[in-house]
Amino acid sequence: RWEQLTPEKLAQTLLQADDVDAQMAQLVRLVEFSEGERRLRHLLVTLFQEVFSEFFPACAVLPFGSSVNGFDVHGCDLDLFLDLEKTKTFQASARGVGLPQCRALAPVPFPVCQAEEEEAGPEPDAHSEDSILSDIDLALATVPEVLELVATVLRKCVPGVHNVQAVPSARRPVVKFCHKESGLRGDISIDNRLALCNTRFLQLCTEADERVRPLIYTVRYWAQQQALAGNPFGGGPLLNNYALTLLVLFFFQTRSPPLLATAARLRELAGRCFTVVDGWDCTFPRDSARLEASGNTETLCSLLSEFFRTFGDYDFAGTVISLREGQALPVPSFLLSEAGTRLKLGPFNLQDPFELSHNVAANVNEKTALRFQRCCCEAAKYCRSLQYQRKSSKGKSWGLGRLLQPGALEAREPGAAHCHITIPLALAALPAHSRQQLCQQEQTTAKSKQSLDQKPTAQAPHGSEGPLDKPRKEQMPAGFEGLPDPGTGKPSPAHEEQPTASSKRPLDHREGDAVSPACKRLKAEGALPPLGDSVTWSCAVWHRVWLGRRRMRRQLRSPEPHPEQEASSLELEEKVSEAIALQEEGGEPSRTEPVLRFTACAQPGGANQQDTRTSLLLSPASEQTGLFQDFAHFLQGFLPRMVERYLGSAA
Numbered sequence: 001r002w003e004q005l006t007p008e009k010l011a012q013t014l015l016q017a018d019d020v021d022a023q024m025a026q027l028v029r030l031v032e033f034s035e036g037e038r039r040l041r042h043l044l045v046t047l048f049q050e051v052f053s054e055f056f057p058a059c060a061v062l063p064f065g066s067s068v069n070g071f072d073v074h075g076c077d078l079d080l081f082l083d084l085e086k087t088k089t090f091q092a093s094a095r096g097v098g099l100p101q102c103r104a105l106a107p108v109p110f111p112v113c114q115a116e117e118e119e120a121g122p123e124p125d126a127h128s129e130d131s132i133l134s135d136i137d138l139a140l141a142t143v144p145e146v147l148e149l150v151a152t153v154l155r156k157c158v159p160g161v162h163n164v165q166a167v168p169s170a171r172r173p174v175v176k177f178c179h180k181e182s183g184l185r186g187d188i189s190i191d192n193r194l195a196l197c198n199t200r201f202l203q204l205c206t207e208a209d210e211r212v213r214p215l216i217y218t219v220r221y222w223a224q225q226q227a228l229a230g231n232p233f234g235g236g237p238l239l240n241n242y243a244l245t246l247l248v249l250f251f252f253q254t255r256s257p258p259l260l261a262t263a264a265r266l267r268e269l270a271g272r273c274f275t276v277v278d279g280w281d282c283t284f285p286r287d288s289a290r291l292e293a294s295g296n297t298e299t300l301c302s303l304l305s306e307f308f309r310t311f312g313d314y315d316f317a318g319t320v321i322s323l324r325e326g327q328a329l330p331v332p333s334f335l336l337s338e339a340g341t342r343l344k345l346g347p348f349n350l351q352d353p354f355e356l357s358h359n360v361a362a363n364v365n366e367k368t369a370l371r372f373q374r375c376c377c378e379a380a381k382y383c384r385s386l387q388y389q390r391k392s393s394k395g396k397s398w399g400l401g402r403l404l405q406p407g408a409l410e411a412r413e414p415g416a417a418h419c420h421i422t423i424p425l426a427l428a429a430l431p432a433h434s435r436q437q438l439c440q441q442e443q444t445t446a447k448s449k450q451s452l453d454q455k456p457t458a459q460a461p462h463g464s465e466g467p468l469d470k471p472r473k474e475q476m477p478a479g480f481e482g483l484p485d486p487g488t489g490k491p492s493p494a495h496e497e498q499p500t501a502s503s504k505r506p507l508d509h510r511e512g513d514a515v516s517p518a519c520k521r522l523k524a525e526g527a528l529p530p531l532g533d534s535v536t537w538s539c540a541v542w543h544r545v546w547l548g549r550r551r552m553r554r555q556l557r558s559p560e561p562h563p564e565q566e567a568s569s570l571e572l573e574e575k576v577s578e579a580i581a582l583q584e585e586g587g588e589p590s591r592t593e594p595v596l597r598f599t600a601c602a603q604p605g606g607a608n609q610q611d612t613r614t615s616l617l618l619s620p621a622s623e624q625t626g627l628f629q630d631f632a633h634f635l636q637g638f639l640p641r642m643v644e645r646y647l648g649s650a651a
């Protein structure tokens, strides 16, 4: 698959193109099927059709997935759907006229069986005509039974196929196989009609606009290089190609003006030809002539850059991306919808455009979601540079060349390890007492800043703490008071306010007034959206309270289910932090230095002005990025949950 394209060959080809758009076209040309490869797949499908028709009269073998959806790549797997609907009808009518049930299945053609048996080893009864004959009633048979039968037919009757294995436990049960001569791997499923539909949907999108294919190939390749997508063995916490493709399609839907129509709009354009599959509305025009032209004129170069910018700062956990509506729906309102009760929410929520209760990225874990965001952020920064936009006159790597080199962007910025967290709480919507404190805090801003300016580092330099300065509740940033502190066990977040020389208040500022240098820098880099007022804290973590937290929680939680468990969970978290801190100190004298320091910059709004949540950007003190990433990963899950509980108990 992608491996067949060597980095050297790709780099060479990309160097020669004139602009980024041409580079994308070259990338597609390098990886898409050759004519021979397309023909081989066609022949294989024909062979499968012939053989299976012998055993399952009136069946249909239908390719789907990347072999036919417009996103073919050398050596990608061959996804086949064995449609047995008509075979079932055939069986039913055969039964009606008194034919024996098993006649739906024909005997094994001996010469083929023999060839396969030599490889597979002797099997009892292998040469008997009955070895594949079955009394199975397809209408009543279980999926594993039918899969086993399909596997047997493949093993014994399809020449050149080996490594056949039924996988009945997969979300979509399949029989896996390999074509010996070409090395082509494939899956046959018997219960995946929706995939036929979404395959046609992807095809339609590629027909709608010629920019769709190159951009999706580029994003897929980039994600593969960054180890964000495309586990060749399937499963795991990475994005699969289908999910990644949908994400780019969603991006196209949300451009202004849109480059692609939403699934809801496509449904309207389909007229009265309704298609319902497995109970889901899959109505959309089968003919691209029915589609409306897009007024969008963006170049591929700019679209790619915008893609990274958009998803570098995206709330994947707090929203559900809907291709049906062409919008990201906030989780609370999505939960009120019919599909909301069934869709499996996670760190990355991407709703299938047809099977609305299916999160196609449900397998993605927090770490991958976070890395995806971070990699987009890095890529967005690179895309703002001239190196991306202009061909090098000195023959240096430029445009996609640099972007698609594994690790190149990381090497460019070794310290880049910001972490974005969106918490479901507007700064302005804090409970009254906290709001009051926040106001006081804002009033003291000028004073704090002044004192800091006057005594910059002499006694208690900004960002340093002695043991006596270990965080205490009354030093908490007002906006976070009352939240459990995973760093210290105190009721505040771990990223504790660093007392300044005089005020022991956070470094606070208003946009355009007294903006901290860290925040200024982050905004200049585009890492922080330039919205509204913001507050910055310099923080320290004294204990690795993210380690062993679950176990400690189990130990401390009362064995009897507590009726007010939700309300008491904040206290529980506090106790967990304290216990871990105690355990970690283990009788040793207290530390004189925190284990980790970082800056937290909070500002209202997530991605836009209407957003009523708070966006937190955490940045590690240099040289601490490894530890910081562990901590940030923990905090990304922990903090929004705790804020929700805090709000719940405050209400």
Ligand code: ATP
Pocket (backbone or CB within 6 Å): 064, 065, 066, 067, 069, 073, 076, 077, 079, 195, 196, 198, 199, 240, 241, 242, 243, 352, 358, 359, 360, 361
């Ligand atoms: P490739 O094989 O190159 O990774 P693909 O699109 O064929 O790309 P597969 O994982 O082989 O990806 O899946 C085959 C098809 O099955 C997809 O094209 C899509 O139609 C469907 N599919 C895959 N994953 C999902 C999913 N999570 N939800 C719904 N349909 C899916």
Ligand code: MG
Pocket (backbone or CB within 6 Å): 065, 066, 067, 076, 077, 078, 079
């Ligand atoms: Mg596939």
